[in-house]
Amino acid sequence: MLYGVAGEKAPEATQGTDEAGRKAYRKAWEEWWAANGKDLDLKKVAAAQEQKGFTLVCQYEPAAKATGSVYEVDKEGKQRWKIPNLAYPIDAQYLGDDKVLITEYTGRTVSERNSKGEVVWQKAVEGVPQGARRLPNGNTLIITRTNLVEVNAKGENVKTINPPGGGNIYAAARFPNGDLGIVNQQGQFVRMDAAGKELKRFPVGNVLAMGGQIDVLPNGRVVVPLYSMGKVAEFDAEGKQVWEASVANPGSVKRLPNGHTLVTTRNANQVLELDRSGKQVWNFAADGRLMGATRR
Helix, strand or coil: CCHHHHHHHHHCCCCCCCCHHHHHHHHHHHHHHHHHHHCCCCCHHHHHCCCCCCEEEEEEEHHHCCCCEEECCCCCEEEEEEEEEEEEEEEEEEEEECCEEECCCCCCEEEEEEECCCEEEEEECCCEEEEEEEECCCEEEEEEEEEEEEEECCCEEEEEEEHHHHHHHHEEEECHHHHHHECCCCCCEEEEEEEHHEEEECCCCCCCCCCCCECCCCCEEEEEEEEECCCEECCCCCCEEEEEECCCCCEEECCCCCCEEEECCCCCCEEECCCCCCCEEEEEECCCCEEEECCC
16 A cells, blocks of 8 residues: 555565664655655545556457457456457556556557557567566556566667576566566566566466466565466565465466456466455456456
8 A cells, every 4th residue: 555655656665574674664655754754635536546446457368369358347347448449468557547558469559549449659569478567657568578677768779688597487476665576488487676686486387378367475485377287376585485275277367456366267268366265255257368457
């Protein structure tokens, strides 16, 4: 919640794993509060963060020459809008103000579109695109099989980060403080700072090479969909598994504000919401092969 309130002004400090680190982390937030607390209207912040229960779904149709669509459904699974005829959409992010960021695998593009499908912004991707996220500073982080590329609003490359130790990137996500986390082809989770310097590395298991999506949490933990192992697992900052739930062929995960976990199942074509005990509390059955899902 603190990161949601602070936005771009959030401190860059990382939650420590020892007493000194935790004190430094706490001090960074205390300094942020001293500088910004008096100007915050927490009632407005809470209203802005309230979950609407709308789920953004990204899917493709293998039988239709790798086309696909991105659409949003409400709590009852009723479709609110749909963007069809995409070139193998592999990832999507709702940006607000009726805009969505879409990564097209065979189209080799990342585009910002409105819910009618009209292109507002577009960037051609060199290499194999895995996903993209709009950053707080307005730039866009593009995840490819071989590197992470940050581009500005003009589409100009402002930063390229190659994974430490080489190897392909199978999934990646950005921590609230700007650090980056990837799962590589060896099934290792690697945490890097914003410049690409390795901070931590530990084994987690294999995710899907195409369309696999992890989630990283402000406390340094990572949630991983372990496709071949049939489970979703959460690891702490040191690499210890602290939670798991059985899911057949999980492809993507997203930890929700209520502590539940949103999971897509690749073969069953479903979006599942699991509580902390692993019990299914909501599901949506899609009519095509799912690549990912997020909730707002």
